[in-house]
Amino acid sequence: MRKPFIAGNWKMNTTAESSVALVNALKAAVKDVTTVDIAVVPPFVYLAAVAKAAAGSNIAVGAQDVYFEGNGAFTGEISCDMLKDVGCKYVIIGHSERRHVIGEKDDLINKKVLAALKAGLKPILCVGELLAEREAGKTAAVVTEQTTRCLAGVAADQLLNVTIAYEPVWAIGTGRNATPDQAQEVHVMIRKLVAKLYSQELADKLRIQYGGSAKPANAAELIGQKDVDGLLVGGASLKADDFAAMIKAAQ
Numbered sequence: 001m002r003k004p005f006i007a008g009n010w011k012m013n014t015t016a017e018s019s020v021a022l023v024n025a026l027k028a029a030v031k032d033v034t035t036v037d038i039a040v041v042p043p044f045v046y047l048a049a050v051a052k053a054a055a056g057s058n059i060a061v062g063a064q065d066v067y068f069e070g071n072g073a074f075t076g077e078i079s080c081d082m083l084k085d086v087g088c089k090y091v092i093i094g095h096s097e098r099r100h101v102i103g104e105k106d107d108l109i110n111k112k113v114l115a116a117l118k119a120g121l122k123p124i125l126c127v128g129e130l131l132a133e134r135e136a137g138k139t140a141a142v143v144t145e146q147t148t149r150c151l152a153g154v155a156a157d158q159l160l161n162v163t164i165a166y167e168p169v170w171a172i173g174t175g176r177n178a179t180p181d182q183a184q185e186v187h188v189m190i191r192k193l194v195a196k197l198y199s200q201e202l203a204d205k206l207r208i209q210y211g212g213s214a215k216p217a218n219a220a221e222l223i224g225q226k227d228v229d230g231l232l233v234g235g236a237s238l239k240a241d242d243f244a245a246m247i248k249a250a251q
């Protein structure tokens with residue numbers, strides 16, 4: 001049995017005050033939840049304060065990105081050890097906004113995944129096709145290539161520290177979620193790929209989240225799919241009540 005995992009990616013939102021208020025409200029709303037892994041993913045500058053507020057609760061904290069080098073002259077970047085130092089357990093790597101707005105490629109994302117695992121952080125590796133790629137029938141090819149390249153060099157005994165998030169780019173922030181069938185189809189494909197790259201046993205244990213306009217109204221149906229093991233939530237994670245409702249839908 002894969003334990004559901006719901007993570008809230010706050011993206012470039014909140015303030016020093018509202019980030020702590022949001023995690024405090026969420027803490028109260030989900031305090032009795034034990035059967036779902038929960039994470040919030042604030043902007044870098046609020047990580048320490050949010051982690052402090054969440055300490056001792058059932059809410060873990062993650063970062064939205066990381067750099068693969070350990071330290072040194074990398075202006076503007078943040079290392080794995082820095083994230084751990086401020087209380088992060090997870091790190092999102094290869095989010096579509098970093099791929100398509102900032103221009104990150106699979107080889108950089110792969111280096112970040114390897115560095116995070118080596119440092120003891122748990123990567124949430126995002127993959128997903130553009131609308132034009134889906135319409136051209138290339139979804140499987142794109143997701144296969146991204147997953148294979150970004151997992152290169154990840155050892156079998158490290159794999160279960162990774163969560164894969166399938167996030168079709170056309171569904172992110174658009175209000176147009178993938179249908180449960182569309183999500184399930186790609187999740188099955190990813191799991192088969194992981195079985196081929198590693199083993200059926202590891203593939204059966206690996207958690208695959210769906211992301212892209214997930215909200216309270218569609219959460220239960222999406223999570224109800226056999227191979228959808230949780231959600232990576234953007235917009236709807238900025239409201240404690242909405243995000244809590246989605247976590248409860250996964251219970």
Ligand code: PGA
Nearest residue numbers: 172173212213233234235
């Ligand atoms: P959204 O974002 O829920 O706002 O569509 C999801 C994501 O980018 O992780």
